Amino acid sequence: xxxxxxxxxxxxxxxxxxxxxxxQLLQALKIMRNNRPPAAPFAQLxxxxxxxxxxxxxxxxxxxxxxxxxxxxxxxxxxxxTQAEVDVxxxxxxxxxxxDVWNADTRDPELNRRIETTTIRSQxxxxxxxxxxxxxxxxxxxxxxYMKWSDNSVxxxxxxxxxxxxxxxxxxxxxxxxxxxxxxxxxxxxRLARLLIEREIDGRPVANRLVAAYLLGHWIEADWFSHLRSxxxxxxxxxxxxxxxxxxFAEGRDGSAQRRTLGIQSKxxxxxxxxxxxxxxxxxxxxxxxxxxxxxxxxxxxxxxxPALRSLDVGLVSxxxxxxxxxxxxxxxxxxxDYVIPFGNYHNLDYAMFxxxxxxxxxxxxxxxxxx
Numbered sequence: 001x002x003x004x005x006x007x008x009x010x011x012x013x014x015x016x017x018x019x020x021x022x023x024q025l026l027q028a029l030k031i032m033r034n035n036r037p038p039a040a041p042f043a044q045l046x047x048x049x050x051x052x053x054x055x056x057x058x059x060x061x062x063x064x065x066x067x068x069x070x071x072x073x074x075x076x077x078x079x080x081x082t083q084a085e086v087d088v089x090x091x092x093x094x095x096x097x098x099x100d101v102w103n104a105d106t107r108d109p110e111l112n113r114r115i116e117t118t119t120i121r122s123q124x125x126x127x128x129x130x131x132x133x134x135x136x137x138x139x140x141x142x143x144x145x146y147m148k149w150s151d152n153s154v155x156x157x158x159x160x161x162x163x164x165x166x167x168x169x170x171x172x173x174x175x176x177x178x179x180x181x182x183x184x185x186x187x188x189x190x191r192l193a194r195l196l197i198e199r200e201i202d203g204r205p206v207a208n209r210l211v212a213a214y215l216l217g218h219w220i221e222a223d224w225f226s227h228l229r230s231x232x233x234x235x236x237x238x239x240x241x242x243x244x245x246x247x248x249f250a251e252g253r254d255g256s257a258q259r260r261t262l263g264i265q266s267k268x269x270x271x272x273x274x275x276x277x278x279x280x281x282x283x284x285x286x287x288x289x290x291x292x293x294x295x296x297x298x299x300x301x302x303x304x305x306x307p308a309l310r311s312l313d314v315g316l317v318s319x320x321x322x323x324x325x326x327x328x329x330x331x332x333x334x335x336x337x338d339y340v341i342p343f344g345n346y347h348n349l350d351y352a353m354f355x356x357x358x359x360x361x362x363x364x365x366x367x368x369x370x371x372x
Contacts, residue, residue, distance in 0.1 A: 037144035038102055042152040047159055048105035051137055053170040058106060060092065060120050063132035068121040070128060073301050073312045076356075078128040086211060086366050087181040088127040089171055090135040091164055091189030091196075092119040093217065097143045102156040106137035106163075121303050123186055123351040126214075130363045131182060134175060136167030140188055157191075164192045168200060180369055182362060183213040186350060190218035190245070197243075203229035211369045213243045214358070216350040219259055219324050220245050222276050233278040237285035237361055238368035244361075246279040246326040248353060250344030251318075255325030258345065277324025282354040284319075285361060291320045294329070299356030300349075302335050310335070317353055328353060 038045065051058040061069035063081030069090075072078050095115050096104040104111060115137070124133050141156040183201070185193040193215050201207050207230045220243065225232055234242035249255040256275060283292035297319070299312035316336070317328040328346060331337060331353070339348040351358065 035097055035143045035147050036099055037148050037150070037152065038099055038142070042102050042155040045102055047103050048101075048107070048139055050139070051106045051163055051167070053136060053167050054174075058137050058167075059135060060112065060115055060137055061090065061124055061133045061135035063134070068116045069124045069133040069135065071121050071125050071303060071309060072128065073299070073303070073309060076129075076312070076359075078125075079130070081128065081132040084130070084132040085179065086131045086369075087171075087176050087179055088124070088131045088133045089168060089181055089183050090120075090124045090127070090133055091138070091185035091193050092123070092135060093185070093187035093189045094140050094143055094146075095119065096140055099142075099144055101142065102145060102152060103139040103141055103159050106139060112137065117305055119186065119189075122301070122355075124184070125303075126351060126355055126358045127182060127184065127362055129359050130366050134171050136164065136171075138163035138167065138192075146188075160188070161192050161195050164196060165200060168196055172206065178209070180209045180211050180366070182211045182365075183215075185215055185218075187217045187347070190215035194218065194220065194224075197228070197231055202231045207231060207241065210241050212240055212362075212365045214362075215243055215245045217247055217347055218245060219247060219277050220279075222278050225278070234280055234285075235287050237364050240365055240369045240372065243278070244280060245324070246282065246321065246350065247324060248326050248328060248346035248350050250340070250346060251320065251327040251329055253327065253344035255327075255345075256323050258343070275323065279321055279324040279326065281319055281321035281326060282357050282361070287321060289320060289322050291318055294318045297354070297357065298360065300331070300336070300353050301355035302339075302352050304335075312356060314356075319354075 056062055056065060061067045063084065070078055092115055095111060095118065120135060124135055127133055138160055140160045141153065145153040145156050183193050193213060197213060201210060212234060230241065232242050234244045247255055280287055281292055283296040294315040294317060297315050297317055299314050300316040301312050303309045313333060316331050320327045336349060340346055346353065
């Protein structure tokens, strides 16, 4: 589940810190060195062939196949996705960490295995209690493109987006066929979903079928919505046609400061230097700054890499929302703390910390959509 933004945020956090914690700083700098962008410009590297979304093999998850999107914790049952009345279009985060290529090859079996056993298993599964899950493979940009943003990064992002947009059109025409749907992603996946809203959804008839967009691990500035015609930020548990987002940090840290530092250092400025940000507290589904107690955390989930899936951890953390960030208490379980980025960045756990709350909220929004 260690996606591109985990390590990216680690670098950002290190750069934002002054004083001690030199071990964490050295760790962050090492990660930055090991994840430089490819030396060759984007134009000099022939991209891998585009996926053919008529082929089931170009989807990491489909409701008609047995895949990792069907996984659940012990005691939690998934629905029969072939009978679902609502779909999910899920865009996974960066798993590619290459210094040789700008974009992933969707035919790479090892990369596909990592995608399936990490983000599909731990994140997309949130939605298998309500919906049929569609997750296209795409030529995502390598981590290094985010470590040092450049014109090459822009081109690599546009290539990745071209796949996502084509997959979305195939999804609408071949699979969805006029049904309500949820758009969901994490990190790079959320950034591409944001572009999808701008270019393919907002202000179009398809927006009337959008139950909600869960764009976690990606900072969305409030000003972005002023440029949209129909999509807005979710502010309540049952809002529909809106965007759910947050980035997770340890209580006592300053997520916005870390993000601004990253924007200055990497010159990656699509949204890092703009604020205020939007977001919501996943334990209360409100936007105020009160602390939601652990008793409202209905279950965190780290499924693990093997076939024996771990159980839910109920009441793991409390949560407080402020300016696009959710600040949580220490999880106190090693399997979670192993994923914590130095200086309190919990990006890797944006879904996992609140897995059951997210699962129930997706059903709440589906119910609200049908009611209205």
